[in-house]
Amino acid sequence: MKSFFDLQKNSAVQWPLFLILIAIELLMSFSFLGYFHVEPISITFAYIPVLLAGCLLGPGASAALGCVFGLASMWKASAPYVAAGDRIFSPILSGEPISSLLLSVGSRLLFGLVIGILYFLAKRAKRGTLFWIGAVSFFGRTIHAFFVYGIMGLLFPQMGFHAFSAFSDILSPSGLATSFAAMLIVLVIYKLWNSAFFLRFQKRMQAVQNLHLTAHRSFLPGFIIAILTLSCSCAIALYFLQRMVYVLKVDGYSLSQTANYNLFHLQIQFLLGILSLVFLVSLFLLFVQRYTSYMRHEAKSDALTDVLNRHGFFPLCEHMLKTSAFQREGSGYFLILDIDYFKQVNDSLGHPKGDEILYKVAQGLRNIFSDSGIIGRLGGDEFAVLLYPPVSRERLEEKLSQFLETVRQIPCDGQNLSCSIGAVQVGTIRDIDELYRTADHYLYLAKNRGRDQFFIGEAGAVPAEGIACL
The missing domain is CATH 3.30.70.270 (Reverse transcriptase/Diguanylate cyclase domain)
Structure with a gap:
């Protein structure tokens, strides 16, 4: 049961992948990477990291990604400029904080847990594993909508939606395009994750983590870099917020308190997106450094016994x-x-x-x-x-x-x-x-x-x- 829900604590790849998926989820939620619109098609990708977590890491990881997805959605819905129909996702604006929290976060958590269990069952199938993984991925969008609309119908019946509203656009151009895109992305990454190349990569990363030389390195340089990165990112976001307000005032626009709050709200989203991107680049550089360390270690290892020469x-x-x-x-x-x-x-x-x-x-x-x-x-x-x-x-x-x-x-x-x-x-x-x-x-x-x-x-x-x- 523990392996069913939990990541391996000492894995050199699983935990970084989990953190990468969180960063990608935030990046998608706060940028156009998660939402693509070209008439007459609108494609939403923000739920795909939840699918990948369930497929590659298990139900526990996908449930956690679902929470991140829900929290990001809740934050975006808490700005005064959002449409009236989206305010039910905000505990601040809806007037029913518990119901909004259950709708925003609870529905996504439930979606992540169920999708992870479905992937778990698909991978245990004796035949047609790829087919079942593809099927779960294809219907992932509909499953997500089913939980969101279902909880919306229970908690906010005045909105006129119910669980079966999820099936209304399953055959629409947007629905089919999103479902096929999600299916292809998950299948390609699943095959790559289980390829001989990536299995060798995982083994090498695990070997580097087990090296005693790396185990005794101080965490202080990394901590200092993290603090500097956070400070610089906050400084950049604050600078642009102040500059935008200043330029608008110079041009004769007087901003209300609500408008100032809206700009601040957007700057928080901008900051989270930047930090997510920086985190992804940092992890990529970390993997490059670890791979280089492994190659140096391999040159110093005895090929017969796999200990140091x-x-x-x-x-x-x-x-x-x-x-x-x-x-x-x-x-x-x-x-x-x-x-x-x-x-x-x-x-x-x-x-x-x-x-x-x-x-x-x-x-x-x-x-x-x-x-x-x-x-x-x-x-x-x-x-x-x-x-x-x-x-x-x-x-x-x-x-x-x-x-x-x-x-x-x-x-x-x-x-x-x-x-x-x-x-x-x-x-x-x-x-x-x-x-x-x-x-x-x-x-x-x-x-x-x-x-x-x-x-x-x-x-x-x-x-x-x-x-x-x-």
């Missing part, structure tokens, strides 16, 4: 050792490990089997340490991990014991597979080469004591007896 691992460790995560002495550990007698495994079972074992060892490292460390393959069967959060020796021993047991469970055609690990606590030393040499020394101490175990020491300390996990 030597050229990616050591520079990232140097960066992390300079961050606040290692400002306190005794925080974090540096680990080196290799597979015991791996050459014999390769010689007896072949390199393809050896590659499979390397991948599963790396997978075990990711399962245990990816949430708290940087993982790299240094070459051959040698791996390294830099653990950056503070961790107690007892907790580290638990994790290392768990990993050794994971390695023992890797199928190896009847042979026993094991690892040896050397671990050094990151103390006052911030030099990655020295940490590497010290951990490597502890690795060979673990091997000399019988392999299939780990040895934990301290940087600069005299090696002491380790704890064997046999």
Whole structure:
């Protein structure tokens, strides 16, 4: 049920897409992009982001987009210059605020929820998924009108509309043009969303989000940019409002209080449209930056095991050792490990089997340490991990014991597979080469004591007896 209504919290693409659809909804609501009129056809597009949210993200997202759609409609209907028939959508002008709120927002919320459920059912169809998605998209305009007119008939019967008024222009040129346009837009974007190209793009964006380097960047620059963007946009909107009033006064036009309010109301719409456009451009630039980051990361990744290679691992460790995560002495550990007698495994079972074992060892490292460390393959069967959060020796021993047991469970055609690990606590030393040499020394101490175990020491300390996990 949770996946039915909710976006994935850690998705690198779903939440940005949801925010993009909100921005597009506002942009359409406050510009001619949402309403196109060429005699004798009038096409309304403002409801299409709700369709896309339901089709791509689910009923919860489409219901939220419906609320945004309703709030924008309610704001536009609250200006004194709107037609008398549109004032029922405004809690301020209708005289019945609760009824107007239910009409403006409630009807669109219900529309978004129902349209999302219909898309959910269409995608679960065993046959003809595209046909059913196209059908829901084609009739989306009518479904939207059905809820709006239906609630209007219940709450404002004096307007003379009822639910079945939604079917009055279904075959009109405007109705057919809008329905076909909506259907084509949703089908094209749905196919693109599920294409191999975009699935690869989603995977890459998720990989960038999971990189620890990006996870530790400060949010302050982005916050400052957002505040500057909002301030500049408000300044531009206010400037044009003042200039318009000034020009009208120079030309001899004296504006009433109502006219001034109408101009202010329009400037708010202008401001929201500008901010939506800026937000869309910002998200586009963010995706470009993340894609570039992924390509740089890919060049530093080991193709076989999908962890960092030597050229990616050591520079990232140097960066992390300079961050606040290692400002306190005794925080974090540096680990080196290799597979015991791996050459014999390769010689007896072949390199393809050896590659499979390397991948599963790396997978075990990711399962245990990816949430708290940087993982790299240094070459051959040698791996390294830099653990950056503070961790107690007892907790580290638990994790290392768990990993050794994971390695023992890797199928190896009847042979026993094991690892040896050397671990050094990151103390006052911030030099990655020295940490590497010290951990490597502890690795060979673990091997000399019988392999299939780990040895934990301290940087600069005299090696002491380790704890064997046999």
